Amino acid sequence: MSNSPTLIRIKSALAKSVLPEGPVENGFLVRSVLVMCILGALIIAPFSWLNFYQGRSLIGIASVAVLVVCVLNTVASFRGKYVLWLNLWGAAPALAFSIVFAIEKLGVIGTFWTYMALCTYYLILPLKYAVKAAIVLFVVASVTAFFYVDVKVLVRFMVTSLGCGSFMYFCFREIENQRNLLSTQSLTDPLTGAFNRQSLQDTLAQFAHQQHVNDTTSTLCMFDIDHFKHINDDFGHDVGDKVLKAFSAIITQHMRSDDKLFRVGGEEFLLLMPNTTKTHAASIAECIRETLSSSEIISGHPVTVSVGVAESDKHLSWREWMKNSDDKLYFSKQNGRNQVSM
Ligand SMILES: Nc1nc2c(ncn2[C@@H]2O[C@H](COP(=O)(O)OP(=O)(O)OP(=O)(O)O)[C@@H](O)[C@H]2O)c(=O)[nH]1
Known part of the structure; x- marks a missing residue:
């Protein structure tokens, strides 16, 4: 049976969005997503229940949505797959919304969670997406903090989160370079440069x-x-x-x-x-x-x-x-x- 061009495009887009575990970046992401999502699910599950129990059904629904993302990610990771769209369009925006919510409810204390979220982006997204997501989070968190915290605190929060984001970027870029170097060395023939x-x-x-x-x-x-x-x-x-x-x-x-x-x-x-x-x-x-x-x-x-x-x-x-x-x-x-x- 021959495939229509549209069907081929859909199949290849799906194939690209679900990356099998590879020797370089995917293997690392599969492992770190697995750990992050199991931890996330364990932390969020009691909160979801508590929110419904105390009648905060909107927040309850939001936390259940995050829980579902964590569970789906955990299942995919167990199967050795890294699902880009689930992390990019599920986990990353969910984290950003949680930060906005935390700053709105807790003020200065809420801003502290931004550092955790910045680190998480680098652990669940490929570097090029993590940088963009971190910039969006920085802007969203700063704008939210502008309304809920003192200006002096806001300036300190912006400087420290910028520092944290940059530090994470340089660390993960170096790790990626080392991983690529190792991968090249393990997959290629040193004499001819051809794959081994x-x-x-x-x-x-x-x-x-x-x-x-x-x-x-x-x-x-x-x-x-x-x-x-x-x-x-x-x-x-x-x-x-x-x-x-x-x-x-x-x-x-x-x-x-x-x-x-x-x-x-x-x-x-x-x-x-x-x-x-x-x-x-x-x-x-x-x-x-x-x-x-x-x-x-x-x-x-x-x-x-x-x-x-x-x-x-x-x-x-x-x-x-x-x-x-x-x-x-x-x-x-x-x-x-x-x-x-x-
Ligand atoms: N210089 C060099 N020789 C190598 C390398 N790896 C394998 N060889 C040699 O390649 C030769 C292969 O020889 P054969 O398999 O007999 O093939 P052939 O002489 O090309 O004969 P045909 O293939 O039948 O034409 C052996 O002498 C190996 O020692 C390498 O990295 N460098």
Whole structure:
């Protein structure tokens, strides 16, 4: 059954709003949202009951709404998912309203909770959203405080909450940079910069799933440098490394922004080309093959590559899809090397 463009857009928007646990930011957010929401639910539940019991039904309804957000978030986190819209349009505004309410009811004491809310934003939202939400909260809390606290207190409140917000931003930006660095190091091959075998499985499994939802065609190109053992034996390991670097640079020059390159073995590379037919992919692989064979990486010794090209099929698992590209590569090798087969 083919999907209409509108259905595809809706499915891809939903897929983007529910992020599966990833190695970098999502894993961190899933864990911190889980802790924050369990704590939030435990604190809010008795308050909700108390509000209804004491006849404050409006506040009671509001606190039950927050409780529902906490429970939904907890369930999603238990399943290893981070739900962006639930936090951005549920938890974050609920916190801001609570702060307004607290300042209105408690005055100066109510403003203290703003610092907690600022920290919470950085724990439940991706950094770029946390900054924006923190700025909105700062403005909303300051405007509310203007009506309920003394000017001298207001100025101190604004300066300290600005300081707290900036401190949180710099801390979390540094944590994010470190996480990204670690992630890059754990997912890429230091010699060529291509993604390593570790990341191949996650990427292809996730990609094959999305492709099944969107019903599109993509292609894998498996590259294997010919007689690489001889290069190492004849010219040394350093020259072998130089060839690997030069070859991955050649592939990178021919890649489009959505393509992904993996180093799957010593001299074996896999290029994932989303939304590409095998005919188009084979023409790009042919350009890569020609560029390598005509390059002078080792003077007087042409380096060649064999390639296997395989198109996706929604009835195939990612392993079968990859095996197809490997089979085509094997055919290229058997057929005399230095060629592209599909
Ligand atoms: N320089 C270098 N060599 C590597 C690296 N990783 C694996 N190799 C070597 O790559 C060679 C791969 O050799 P084979 O699998 O026999 O393949 P081949 O010689 O290219 O033969 P065909 O694929 O059949 O054309 C081995 O000698 C490995 O030691 C690396 O990071 N650097």
